[in-house]
Amino acid sequence: MRPLTVDSLNPAILNVQYAVRGELAIKAEEHRVNLQENGQASGLPFDRVISTNIGNPQQKGLDQPPITFVRQVAALMEWPDLRRLAPDVFPKDVIARATELYEEIGSVGAYSHSQGVPLIRKSVANFIAERDGYPSNPAHIFLTGGASYGVSLLISMLISTPYKTGILIPIPQYPLYTATLAQHSGAALPYHLDEASDWSTAIGEIEAALETAAKDGISPKGLVIINPGNPTGALLDEHTQEKVVRLCEKHSLVLLADEVYQTNLHRAETHPFTSFKKVVRKLDSPIPLVSFHSISKGVSGECGRRGGYFECVNISDEVIAMMYKMVSVGLCPPLAGQIGVDCMVRPPKVGDESYPLWKEETDTIHKALASRSGLMAERLNKLPGVSCVDSPGALYLYPKIELSDKAIAAAKEAGKEPDAFYALALLDATGICVVPGSGFGQKEGEYHYRLTCLCPGVDEYVGKLEKFHEEFSKKY
Numbered sequence: 001m002r003p004l005t006v007d008s009l010n011p012a013i014l015n016v017q018y019a020v021r022g023e024l025a026i027k028a029e030e031h032r033v034n035l036q037e038n039g040q041a042s043g044l045p046f047d048r049v050i051s052t053n054i055g056n057p058q059q060k061g062l063d064q065p066p067i068t069f070v071r072q073v074a075a076l077m078e079w080p081d082l083r084r085l086a087p088d089v090f091p092k093d094v095i096a097r098a099t100e101l102y103e104e105i106g107s108v109g110a111y112s113h114s115q116g117v118p119l120i121r122k123s124v125a126n127f128i129a130e131r132d133g134y135p136s137n138p139a140h141i142f143l144t145g146g147a148s149y150g151v152s153l154l155i156s157m158l159i160s161t162p163y164k165t166g167i168l169i170p171i172p173q174y175p176l177y178t179a180t181l182a183q184h185s186g187a188a189l190p191y192h193l194d195e196a197s198d199w200s201t202a203i204g205e206i207e208a209a210l211e212t213a214a215k216d217g218i219s220p221k222g223l224v225i226i227n228p229g230n231p232t233g234a235l236l237d238e239h240t241q242e243k244v245v246r247l248c249e250k251h252s253l254v255l256l257a258d259e260v261y262q263t264n265l266h267r268a269e270t271h272p273f274t275s276f277k278k279v280v281r282k283l284d285s286p287i288p289l290v291s292f293h294s295i296s297k298g299v300s301g302e303c304g305r306r307g308g309y310f311e312c313v314n315i316s317d318e319v320i321a322m323m324y325k326m327v328s329v330g331l332c333p334p335l336a337g338q339i340g341v342d343c344m345v346r347p348p349k350v351g352d353e354s355y356p357l358w359k360e361e362t363d364t365i366h367k368a369l370a371s372r373s374g375l376m377a378e379r380l381n382k383l384p385g386v387s388c389v390d391s392p393g394a395l396y397l398y399p400k401i402e403l404s405d406k407a408i409a410a411a412k413e414a415g416k417e418p419d420a421f422y423a424l425a426l427l428d429a430t431g432i433c434v435v436p437g438s439g440f441g442q443k444e445g446e447y448h449y450r451l452t453c454l455c456p457g458v459d460e461y462v463g464k465l466e467k468f469h470e471e472f473s474k475k476y
């Protein structure tokens with residue numbers, strides 16, 4: 001019998017790269033285990049690992065508390081008898097919500113409709129209609145096990161000719177896109193965001209990427225916009241969004257709008273979020289649009305529950321039937337995630353028993369994210385050789401670092417990308433885990449890293465970061 005070897009696997013799998021859980025994260029985990037098992041005898045110059053590498057708010061060590069309303073509804077759905085056994089524990093609106101969901105769904109241990117529970121899809125449609133002022137059709141909404149599943153499905157459906165069908169992706173980008181394109185043998189067509197103007201999206205850059213694709217014989221099928229951005233935290237203004245929609249019309253592109261950070265807005269008065277659905281409807285544009293949302297981000301942070309949805313706009317019933325066929329193969333999205341989506345799009349309203357606590361919890365999270373992100377940007381910008389856009393949205397900062405020739409040579413010697421070399425040194429010296437910019441894509445000769453604004457104790461760890469940067473700069 002021939003053994004199963006890596007070489008005998010689907011070659012597309014070998015091309016998949018996913019930096020957010022790459023070398024840095026693996027090493028951070030090794031340090032964490034070492035500290036846990038050996039304490040002070042670990043030999044490490046720090047007493048804890050600070051995970052600023054992943055937008056996973058409820059992760060141990062970050063400890064963003066879950067929203068009580070969400071967990072109470074989830075608890076009653078997991079064990080419906082609780083409604084009878086502990087009637088005084090739960091607010092009335094929670095019991096009413098769980099009862100309504102239970103009557104529709106029954107046991108969360110059963111498969112649901114493959115597209116997602118119809119009642120929850122109706123809630124999503126109402127949420128979208130209220131947000132945008134344009135109607136939404138529940139039949140055009142798919143509930144998913146996180147936004148990632150939806151993105152992956154769409155990319156798998158759009159790649160019609162291996163390596164010859166392309167999707168335009170922003171650089172820097174969230175590596176889900178390059179990884180999924182690699183998996184499905186699609187071509188990533190990179191367009192650069194403009195750091196000098198707060199990581200804005202320039203139409204000229206997308207046009208340039210389209211020209212390159214044409215020269216390479218690649219036919220572009222879709223355009224990905226991440227708004228608010230990851231890793232940049234940038235927000236598109238409505239005027240730019242209109243230009244993006246017109247560009248999709250001109251080049252017959254499907255617009256994939258990744259809007260999972262739509263409620264992570266640090267300065268909403270000056271930097272509001274506008275959905276692409278609203279812009280497409282306002283312009284009465286015929287472009288096919290798929291927009292993604294998730295319970296993993298926002299203030300919900302329920303990453304492990306795996307819930308999200310996508311809405312299809314200007315997509316024919318025949319194509320939707322194909323999507324339905326494909327999601328049927330996976331039977332259904334996780335019920336816990338679907339219930340999480342219902343809670344996200346239908347939070348308590350003024351007058352509901354749960355409302356005051358829900359409001360307090362969500363306001364506290366929004367405030368903490370905004371203040372941490374502002375503070376970190378301010379301090380990072382004071383460091384020599386570091387510049388950082390003070391991002392108005394999402395959960396990240398993406399500082400640029402200048403690295404000396406000596407540091408670059410040392411990185412080469414160590415067989416690392418220069419920013420990975422910097423990030424590894426940072427991890428080893430301080431326990432702070434970030435993701436090097438090379439994992440998101442960046443211009444030749446530029447170096448960045450991404451850190452989240454999810455860690456409590458900013459003062460302490462930014463202090464460590466500053467000290468490290470000074471020492472690194474002295475050494476190299």
Ligand SMILES: Cc1ncc(COP(=O)(O)O)c(C=O)c1O
Pocket residue numbers: 055145146147148149174176226229230258260293294295296303307308
């Ligand atoms: C831009 C972006 N899209 C999608 C996702 C995936 O989210 P989910 O947990 O819903 O799959 C993430 C996760 O970090 C993200 O940053």
